[in-house]
Amino acid sequence: MKQDTTRRQFMQRSTEAVATVAVAAALGRAPLFANDDKPPKVRLGIIGCGGIMTHHVQGLVARREAVSLAWLCDVDPAQIEKMNALVTREFQAAQPKRTSRFEDLIEDKDLDAVIIATPHHWHAPIALAAMQAGKDVYIEKPISHVFNEGLLIIAAAKKYGRVVQQGSQMRSSPMTEKAGQLLQEGIIGKVKVARAWTAETRTIEKPLPDAMPPAGVDYDRWLGPAPQRPFNPQRFHQTWRMFADYGNGEIGDDGIHDLDMAAWGLGIDTLPKQITARGSRMLLDGHASEYPDNMNVTYEYPDGRLLIYENYPFTAYGLHGFDNGNVFYGTEGYMVFSRRGAFSVFLGPKGIPGPTEGKELRGERGYAEHMAEFLNAVRNRTPTRAAAEVAHRSCALVHLAEIAFRTRGRLDFDPVNEKFIDCDEANQLLSKKYRAPFGLPDVV
Ligand SMILES: NC(=O)c1ccc[n+]([C@@H]2O[C@H](COP(=O)([O-])OP(=O)(O)OC[C@H]3O[C@@H](n4cnc5c(N)ncnc54)[C@H](O)[C@@H]3O)[C@@H](O)[C@H]2O)c1
16 A cells, blocks of 8 residues: 555445445456456454464465565564564564554554454454454454354444454355355255265373463453463463363354355255254263264254264264264255365265366365455455354354253254244353453444
């Protein structure tokens, strides 16, 4: 961007435009920064410089012309240091500003957008504050740690006219586009049931003793809104996933990708009316994890269609040759679809092979396209494929299953009022308590 006034005008235009773009969703996407020879760079800040953010920044190298990284934020200076080395080596010469406080980014009037890739308990507090301050947000999956946070993210995106993209990249894969076209054309008839599975083998780790946090880490901020608890290396970088104060277990880690694609394949635009969830511990018995290591969940939608989710921790060999995936069962056949980037159709009672793609490729996982779509949306004020409502409908599947598992096993849900029917205990788990001073900003 050449002049600040131009940038301000661009962002003001942006805010006004995004509120009116929902209808444009059906019109498809423009290529990145189309018809603009010298577009202003999108000024990005990144929050959480861990595993997936390293992947994102590596991906952004190809977008050097379109993006500048203005800020790096992490509560662990060692993570920032590693990211800074990567950014200045591969991405841009200018060093980004660094901070452990995400507030510094959202107070920066010149920043357009943030990518949030912290553990889940920080997603909503940061995303809501960022949107309130006029930033667009790419939020890693799941956008919410508990159900009600999804509702607030939807409300904030509307109120502040912000672009939201959940990091469910398979939505943007060219493979998904091809499979979606076939489903829309009715190749397998009407899709009645979607099955989703995750077969990720997890290492068995016995509980470790508490310890001192690594030097320089702001552990109080890492905990943030989560309850005070001594530091433990088993609940820190990467390993937080299986602890309910920070993550959502396997179903909210890898499972959310497959649930999201199941909802996509069903073409669902509502929440389920009944959830049945069970789980047990086989391999992870004795593990410090606070989740079952295998789960089996059935969601029934108001029109009677089903989504069935399973995870298998004892094998890396899931169904139909994929460790993660879906089957969409239709009235005329079925489609096997995997977020490893492949699909195959089988038709009629004999399962005669139909169109198939990506068996050898197994690479079109959508990361580059998904990030490009976000940047494009920030620039052109277009909606994204994994906008707040879409993301919430998928994240809700994680939260509703978790609640059903922790309460009665089987619960009825009112998808319109977004409350469980006749179960106060379950309704209380739709939200949670936040440790002061790290609560949610008031956005509604
Ligand atoms: N889309 C995908 O395919 C994919 C893959 C892996 C992870 N993820 C998601 O990405 C997110 C991060 O996962 P990860 O594997 O990178 O975790 P990680 O533990 O490697 O990194 C998280 C980072 O966030 C930092 N952090 C914690 N609290 C912070 C705060 N308040 N402010 C700034 N930084 C803070 C931590 O210090 C750490 O460096 C999660 O939501 C996860 O589910 C998505």
